[in-house]
Amino acid sequence: MTSLRGLIHKEWLHIRRDRRTAAVLVALPVVQVLLFGYAIRTDVDDVRLAVVDPAPDSATIALRNRFASAGVFRNVAVVRRTEELEPLFGSGVAQQAIVFYPGFAQDLGQGVPAKLLIITDATEPNTASLLQSYAQAVVDGYVRSLPASHARPAPAPRIVPQVRMRFNPTHESSNLFVPGLIAFVLTIISSLMTAISLTREKETGTMEALLVSPLRPWEIIVGKVTPYLAIGFVSVVAVLIEARLVFHVPLRGSVVLLLFEGGLYILVSLAFGILISARTSSQRLAMMGTLLATMLPNVLLSGFIFPVESMPRALQLLAYAIPGRWFVTIARGIMLKGVGLEYLWPQTLFLASIAAVLLTASVRSFNERLE
């Protein structure tokens, strides 16, 4: 036990002496969450709209004004011919276009259906469907505002949805992405920290010394992980405060539970870093491997940006093995929904099991090296 304490103390001295690295380790997550919190959003509130109006008349002007005053549309071009749209769409100057046909007001006046075409740049389907429903809403509003002679002879039945966005009523992007970002940034920082500490021992040859010392493999790992667990924990607290103060992300559930889960998650990431650096021979391979294995899968499979539910079945199963996926669910659950362990125990259990498996595996790989 004293030897274990000695190792922890040694590791702690390393950190304290290298203040710059320690500062970087704590500050980086804060800076990244700040940057990405403003960058990772999916709100659509500025639509670049082009208008094709071959023969402007009172009705087309009225509808155009409705688009202009809707708040989300910004008119970037008014052209006379549909062909002129091509370069606007191609270069991305316009995202959406409304196309009028000559005689719009006249048709409306005579009760002939007036033609209107809405073209949307659908390269990104998600934004496209939102844009379409925005435009549709503006047109619907216009139709309803028309005098009765224009409208249908009898009122058509309407089913009006009353929508309540639960857990995030303002539909604020940062509420969704900041809890996810915390998971993402922590993974990277944590695997980085263990990589630093282990490869340094390897480089300086002191790893051999540790291995022949009376320390047992699990003691080496505990000694290595504990100080970094503490630093990681400080990062978690810093990032949570930032989420609260800068992005006004609510924290509806228990802070203690969130901190506990954060600690558990950091433990998983640290163990993963240890396993990788203990298993690989050359630095180059280890680094390429870690990078390819963690960076994109963590963005894409954790549900941090893309909902896991939308993925094909096989990938959903694969996502079970991604610790970030569980932490994202837990963090959102506690922060946005205010739920506790009574709903989150399965996720916590998964996270704990992954931690157990990874720690066992890294102790094992240390054992092998001893022989």
Place this chain on the structure above:
Amino acid sequence: MRRILYLTQAEVLHIVRDRILLAQVLIVPVVQLLILSNAATFEIHNTPIHIVDLDRTVVSRGLVSHLAANGHFRIVEATPSADRGDEGMSRGNVSMVVVIPRDFEASLVRTGVGRVQLLVNAEKGSAAGIVQSYAAQVLNQYANELASGRRPLYQALGDSMRWGPPSSGPLEVRVRPRYNETQNYKHYMVPGILVGLMTIIGTLLSAQNIAREKELGTLEQLNVTPITRGQFIIAKLLPFWVLGLVELSLGLVVGVLVFGIPVRGSVPLLYGVAAIYLTVALGIGLWISSLVETQQQAMFVTFFIVIIYLLMSGLFTPIDSMAPWVRSVTEVNPVRHFVTISRAILMKGAGPAEIAQPFLILAVSALGILTVAVRQYRKSAS
């Protein structure tokens, strides 16, 4: 010229001999492209919903069967009270609760307006907005069917419905999605992920390469040879540059054969831009390697730069949604411009005129970063 050739040859031998590295560089990205393109989707299929039908009439049941039949939704449970729905939402296995109030049919018949409550789990990322708009579509469609009397239900109810015969509205609105008519998310993601993978591999390999020579001490040996700085850098980067283009080709083949992504624009144009882009990516790597001492440092710096580049490139979330000041920051991000160009050429069939602006920025970045990197790299022992 011959010097460059020899050094390049040495470099190629290094790469080819390291089988594991070669596999990592060529196979892993293809596998990632195959897997991750499936993950990056906001498409809604089988979204679990919970129905609370308090009305229990012919019309309300018709609405429920419409929701069930449309393919976007999967009804996990239908209960007569809203409590269970709420619980499912807290647990996270229900994405939307549809509450049909008691007087739904009556109100629809009497006033022509029926209200339905949609409780959407907005925690489910940006999919929440889509779920809501799909639900609204189904409601609209159902209302129209009721109006047009195509449903036997309408005839059965006969005179109790006071809606007039189907009439065309005052407007005939047609909607046309351009470029991605089938709204296939993979067609959007594959050209982007391709760029992401090229960036990771290119920047990382070049950053590590020179750092490794530094560590091994072989850089000193090269420094005392008569080779010039420019020659050295060209010889170092050339193999990775070719590797990057090979990567692009592999990715394109996979994209077209497996995901059926459209290739509407000119492929030579794409390769031309990729050639310029790769010099930027490799140049950044080179610059990093000249700043650091060890492979490890090279790795960390690359790691952070690449993460920032990728997350702020519009690859995963649209540039247009970012905060205005972040949007201006992304102008200096080469990944952003190549992602834009790659999507424009492949999906929109854009020609040189449409991509001129981002291309110009890329070209300027290439010149800038190479100049900086060459200046930074000194043939000195220190």
